[in-house]
Amino acid sequence: MYRAPVDEIAFTLKHVVGLEKGLADGRFGDLSADLVDAVLTEAGRFATEEIAPLAKIGDSQGARFKDGKVTMPDGWRDLYHRWKDGGWNALAGPVDFGGQGLPIMLAIATMEMWCSGSVAFGLGPTLTQGAVEALDKHGSEELKAIYLEKLVSGEWMGTMNLTEPQAGSDLAALKSRAVPAGDGTYRIFGQKIFITYGEHDFTDNIVHLVLARLPDAPAGTRGISLFLVPKFIPDADGRPGRRNDAFCHSIEHKLGIHASPTCTMIYGDGKADGMEPGAIGWLVGEENRGLACMFTMMNNARLQVGIEGVAIAETAYQKALAYASDRRQGRAPGYAGEGMSPIAGHPDVKRNLLTMKSLTQASRAIAYSCAHALDMAHSSDGADATFWQERANLLTPIAKAFSTDIGVEAASIGVQIHGGMGFIEETGAASLYRDARIAPIYEGTNGIQAIDLVTRKLPQSGGEHVLGYIGELKADAEALRKSNLPGLGRTADRLDAALADFEGATRWLQQAMADGRIAEALAGATPYLRLFGLASGGAYLARGAVAGRDVARVSLARFYAENLVSESAALRDRVENGAESLEAAAAALAG
Numbered sequence: 001m002y003r004a005p006v007d008e009i010a011f012t013l014k015h016v017v018g019l020e021k022g023l024a025d026g027r028f029g030d031l032s033a034d035l036v037d038a039v040l041t042e043a044g045r046f047a048t049e050e051i052a053p054l055a056k057i058g059d060s061q062g063a064r065f066k067d068g069k070v071t072m073p074d075g076w077r078d079l080y081h082r083w084k085d086g087g088w089n090a091l092a093g094p095v096d097f098g099g100q101g102l103p104i105m106l107a108i109a110t111m112e113m114w115c116s117g118s119v120a121f122g123l124g125p126t127l128t129q130g131a132v133e134a135l136d137k138h139g140s141e142e143l144k145a146i147y148l149e150k151l152v153s154g155e156w157m158g159t160m161n162l163t164e165p166q167a168g169s170d171l172a173a174l175k176s177r178a179v180p181a182g183d184g185t186y187r188i189f190g191q192k193i194f195i196t197y198g199e200h201d202f203t204d205n206i207v208h209l210v211l212a213r214l215p216d217a218p219a220g221t222r223g224i225s226l227f228l229v230p231k232f233i234p235d236a237d238g239r240p241g242r243r244n245d246a247f248c249h250s251i252e253h254k255l256g257i258h259a260s261p262t263c264t265m266i267y268g269d270g271k272a273d274g275m276e277p278g279a280i281g282w283l284v285g286e287e288n289r290g291l292a293c294m295f296t297m298m299n300n301a302r303l304q305v306g307i308e309g310v311a312i313a314e315t316a317y318q319k320a321l322a323y324a325s326d327r328r329q330g331r332a333p334g335y336a337g338e339g340m341s342p343i344a345g346h347p348d349v350k351r352n353l354l355t356m357k358s359l360t361q362a363s364r365a366i367a368y369s370c371a372h373a374l375d376m377a378h379s380s381d382g383a384d385a386t387f388w389q390e391r392a393n394l395l396t397p398i399a400k401a402f403s404t405d406i407g408v409e410a411a412s413i414g415v416q417i418h419g420g421m422g423f424i425e426e427t428g429a430a431s432l433y434r435d436a437r438i439a440p441i442y443e444g445t446n447g448i449q450a451i452d453l454v455t456r457k458l459p460q461s462g463g464e465h466v467l468g469y470i471g472e473l474k475a476d477a478e479a480l481r482k483s484n485l486p487g488l489g490r491t492a493d494r495l496d497a498a499l500a501d502f503e504g505a506t507r508w509l510q511q512a513m514a515d516g517r518i519a520e521a522l523a524g525a526t527p528y529l530r531l532f533g534l535a536s537g538g539a540y541l542a543r544g545a546v547a548g549r550d551v552a553r554v555s556l557a558r559f560y561a562e563n564l565v566s567e568s569a570a571l572r573d574r575v576e577n578g579a580e581s582l583e584a585a586a587a588a589l590a591g
């Protein structure tokens with residue numbers, strides 16, 4: 001059973017990504033280290049004692065659909081209400097609307113714990129919090145007054161409606177329509193698929209944020225607007241009133257996250273009693289600028305999806321470690337006990353466990369660093385704010401894609417450590433593997449993240465931002481070398497080599513983009529993202545080792561540097577030299 005690693009989470013926040021300095025500088029008002037610890041401890045208790053025990057029924061029973069209604073698994077509605085009543089949804093929400101205004105770092109750390117308990121549970125609040133951010137930034141004062149307080153508290157939940165059958169990664173193909181009604185509202189028509197928490201019984205109302213096209217809107221992504229479409233239109237007292245023409249048609253049967261309802265939503269089919277066809281919607285932001293508004297929500301959601309990967313990796317590691325300590329097979333070299341030894345003593349199982357553990361720590365540090373950058377951007381002005389926003393922009397695709405790949409890898413290794421029992425549902429290792437598989441797909445596939453990294457993030461500040469970031473990581477490697485901590489082995493050398501590969505591949509991609517060799521650059525995008533994650537993860541582990549000066553952190557940083565980071569040379573080679581063989585083989589096989 002999952003136990004929230006509260007101490008490790010607190011250490012990473014404070015000493016690896018900079019929360020401690022932020023507190024000392026008074027950046028977060030009167031927030032103190034004691035309050036941070038209290039929040040994390042209580043979140044850890046809730047995730048461990050209340051969410052995790054309901055994960056299994058969530059997986060086996062799943063969300064159920066009948067007559068247009070979705071019933072959540074037994075016990076989940078109460079669970080949601082206990083969670084909401086604990087104020088967890090409002091943690092980082094805007095203070096003007098009942099939020100606690102705490103740092104995003106803390107919200108992300110607690111999200112890790114909710115998702116370690118059950119990703120299917122954490123997913124609903126992910127979208128609500130994204131809706132809060134989009135509405136807070138782009139909504140009219142009138143919309144904010146009606147909806148924000150209820151969304152911030154979690155009394156109502158939010159959804160994000162982009163995907164249509166013909167428009168997945170490419171939103172330019174989106175067809176849903178919005179027609180002005182002449183009274184300041186719009187009528188929305190269209191079908192959206194795969195809408196997470198599009199219908200459920202957690203809350204009295206659901207607030208859908210829907211992308212659609214106005215009549216005569218320009219083609220492509222410049223002609224998309226964002227609309228708020230409530231399931232029930234609030235009455236004069238702000239309570240759920242008339243039913244809107246926005247209905248869930250069905251829910252999907254999926255590989256994993258069974259308790260998260262994935263809905264086909266139909267807008268404007270004329271199914272609401274006493275209403276002309278057309279779901280009533282309100283414009284959010286400006287006409288034809290919907291994608292920019294939605295990106296506010298998507299950047300937040302991308303980081304939160306990244307944390308799902310960290311969360312699953314953590315749970316998978318804990319489960320595998322417990323099993324490996326208990327299960328006995330063979331005799332590990334040097335085992336002095338009676339009979340068979342625990343499998344945890346076999347070098348190959350040790351390697352698997354340490355791979356899981358160190359990749360989890362590395363991806364956690366990356367995701368928290370991204371959250372830290374957002375907090376710094378929000379609490380800075382002028383050039384500082386630009387710097388930190390660029391840092392958050394740079395780290396978002398890594399936090400999303402590297403961490404979710406690690407989630408899948410760790411869950412897979414976890415199944416392997418369980419042997420045959422890993423393939424049997426009873427242990428829960430299999431469900432983690434199934435749940436992990438969606439995260440590299442939704443919120444922009446990991447392939448799309450890699451393209452975003454290379455084409456939009458590397459050019460920031462004329463290419464200098466990423467190079468400055470690599471410089472900071474080099475300083476971490478240098479600090480580790482100078483620390484002379486016992487047991488470091490070749491850690492600093494390996495990190496230096498990896499960071500040199502990272503810098504070399506970065507400069508190569510920047511040049512390729514500048515030369516217009518776009519296909520070459522795109523062919524290397526995914527190996528580059530992996531290289532970025534591996535190398536920066538190694539530097540963060542080194543930073544933790546220097547800060548903690550304890551044997552566990554030092555030896556984990558060393559294991560990672562000597563066993564995993566050395567892939568960097570091969571990854572750099574794939575970035576710089578992979579395109580030719582890729583094009584040649586693809587052409588030969590096609591012809």
Ligand SMILES: Cc1cc2nc3c(=O)[nH]c(=O)nc-3n(C[C@H](O)[C@H](O)[C@H](O)COP(=O)(O)OP(=O)(O)OC[C@H]3O[C@@H](n4cnc5c(N)ncnc54)[C@H](O)[C@@H]3O)c2cc1C
Nearest residue numbers: 160161162163168169194195196262442443444445447448
């Ligand atoms: C369980 C679940 C929940 C979801 N929740 C939501 C939600 O709440 N709201 C919502 O709007 N959507 C949601 N989605 C949709 C999800 O975001 C999309 O499935 C995802 O963006 C990919 O789109 P697609 O499925 O159409 O795949 P496609 O776009 O068809 O992609 C297929 C493959 O082609 C690759 N590819 C596509 N275009 C390119 C390109 N230009 N360059 C390189 N490779 C490319 C992709 O990386 C991918 O590997 C959800 C999906 C699932 C399965």
